[in-house]
Amino acid sequence: MPEPDEADSMTELLDELSHLTTERSSGMVDLDTLSTAELVHLMNDGDQEVPRAVAASSDQIARAVDGIVARFRRGGRLIYLGAGTAGRIGILDASECPPTFGTDPEMIRGLIAGGPSAIMTAVENAEDDRSQAGVELAELGLRAEDVVVGISASGRTPYVVGGLEFARTRGALLIALAQNAGSVIGRLADVPIEVVVGPEFVAGSTRLKSGTAQKLVVNMLTTLAMVRMGKTxxxxxxxxxxxxxxxxxxxxxxxxxxxxxxxxxxxxxxxxxxxxxxxxxxxxxxxxxxxxxxxxxxxxxxxxxxxxxxxxxxxxxxxxxxxxxxxxxxxxxxxxxxxxx
The missing domain is CATH 1.10.8.1080 (Helicase, Ruva Protein; domain 3)
Structure with a gap:
């Protein structure tokens, strides 16, 4: 039997998750009864919602790009924070910028809960450590000239929340990328980007539409920043x-x-x-x-x-x-x- 405090904590968490769009069921409960062709059609049809949701956040994305460019011109860096899929997407974007745009590998970095091993293998409970991202940002020598982009589909991942809280103490520009409106990380950020894509094709699997939205947005953040920096x-x-x-x-x-x-x-x-x-x-x-x-x-x-x-x-x-x-x-x-x- 769980201890009373643990039971209360679980009840609160279940209640919190029940209000998140990314945790809701799409209503397609009979997926396993459909043909492969029907599944392809349904999943692709749902994915069409993603670019429309990204377009609705265009103004915030533009604000974020301008903020990143201003920091780059002062010698600052862009640092992504995330857990699981969100962390991998940040690391992927960071790793693609040097060969694409000739940037210094230190200019754009990605941090993932659980460290480099979490890129390939899930590290249990790493995302629940609210202090670890701050430790890692301190090790990177985070400064006011830097930008920290916290990525979390739920918008409440403790690793990301703690990292943004630490980054605020250093005066860095804070950008939040979430798939739920009114997110915790959105409230912490200078520029909240909340791209609400609705329930996932498979409930709770935020590597799907949420992950696609995150990839589209981070592509825009770095690509458009590079355009503004004269890289094209x-x-x-x-x-x-x-x-x-x-x-x-x-x-x-x-x-x-x-x-x-x-x-x-x-x-x-x-x-x-x-x-x-x-x-x-x-x-x-x-x-x-x-x-x-x-x-x-x-x-x-x-x-x-x-x-x-x-x-x-x-x-x-x-x-x-x-x-x-x-x-x-x-x-x-x-x-x-x-x-x-």
Missing amino acids: YNGVMVDLVATNEKLRARSVRTVMDVAHVDAVTAGATLDAADGSVKEAVVMLLAAVDASHARERLAAAEGHLRVAIERSESRHAQRATDNAAPGDDSAAAEPHADAQDR
């Missing part, structure tokens, strides 16, 4: 790290498309730029060597478009300065370098 140009990744043949080929194609050159020129320029797509593009469009391209990108804080436009404006100004008094020809026609581009 004309919808193309220009800060990718070429770690295999496919990515090396993609680098060549990117330089070809952006600088309008052939494959041989793109490859040779990339070699001269030590594989940097951005430097190669600036070298070609500004007709400068690698060191000057690097300087221009540094002055533009890594924004390829800014580096290119500054180069073009200098050419235009130089053409105007060289024109004879009263001669409008330089203003009327592009500089030869610009025509070549």
